[in-house]
Amino acid sequence: NAGVTQTPKFQVLKTGQSMTLQCAQDMNHEYMSWYRQDPGMGLRLIHYSVGAGITDQGEVPNGYNVSRSTTEDFPLRLLSAAPSQTSVYFCASSRGGGTAGYTFGSGTRLTVV
Amino acid sequence: GDSVTQMEGPVTLSEEAFLTINCTYTATGYPSLFWYVQYPGEGLQLLLKATKADDKGSNKGFEATYRKETTSFHLEKGSVQVSDSAVYFCAHTPGANSKLTFGKGITLSVRP
Numbered sequence: 001n002a003g004v005t006q007t008p009k010f011q012v013l014k015t016g017q018s019m020t021l022q023c024a025q026d027m028n029h030e031y032m033s034w035y036r037q038d039p040g041m042g043l044r045l046i047h048y049s050v051g052a053g054i055t056d057q058g059e060v061p062n063g064y065n066v067s068r069s070t071t072e073d074f075p076l077r078l079l080s081a082a083p084s085q086t087s088v089y090f091c092a093s094s095r096g097g098g099t100a101g102y103t104f105g106s107g108t109r110l111t112v113v
Numbered sequence: 114g115d116s117v118t119q120m121e122g123p124v125t126l127s128e129e130a131f132l133t134i135n136c137t138y139t140a141t142g143y144p145s146l147f148w149y150v151q152y153p154g155e156g157l158q159l160l161l162k163a164t165k166a167d168d169k170g171s172n173k174g175f176e177a178t179y180r181k182e183t184t185s186f187h188l189e190k191g192s193v194q195v196s197d198s199a200v201y202f203c204a205h206t207p208g209a210n211s212k213l214t215f216g217k218g219i220t221l222s223v224r225p
Binding site: 004033035040041042043044045048058090092099101102103104105106107 | 145147149155156157158159162164202206212213214215216217218
């Protein structure tokens with residue numbers, strides 16, 4: 001099993017550019033989430049989904065959009081990149097929600113210049 | 114609101130030393146509690162979990178007990194190894210929803 005696959009692993013953007021971070025899982029998990037990891041801040045939830053067609057905002061949603069058209073995929077879109085979005089982004093999925101534990105991807109390191 | 118608080122780091126230990134990393138939480142209802150580990154350059158891995166009061170989670174020599182009376186889930190290991198060097202995150206899922214809330218993480222370095 002591939003688990004949770006994130007692409008790309010590294011990305012450099014210029015301020016104002018847009019891009020999509022890809023996340024795919026092959027475990028048929030209903031729950032998927034996006035987190036950002038910043039030094040001294042831990043992981044903060046950006047958006048999450050409890051199933052195809054259902055998404056909701058997390059703690060830090062501004063500047064990001066998501067959609068969930070299939071169970072497998074949960075892309076994260078940066079609409080107009082800002083230096084404050086420089087971070088490491090993690091996608092995670094779970095079968096039974098938080099109580100079952102989440103499987104994390106290996107992350108995307110994004111730098112906005 | 115719901116939150117997770119971890120002790121301040123970083124922590125540096127010698128090999129075979131005893132490890133305790135403190136974690137406390139606030140939540141309404143009865144959350145599930147987790148410890149995740151992040152090795153250098155990797156994503157997070159679930160280390161152990163406990164889903165109800167007095168449960169003990171264990172894995173790879175690490176243990177943590179769900180203490181409802183003190184709202185704590187401290188991580189312990191009797192003898193750490195160099196390979197345990199990583200960042201450790203305490204997390205919980207409060208009540209009925211599926212969102213996972215993390216502490217800020219603590220970096221553990223183990224010297225040979």
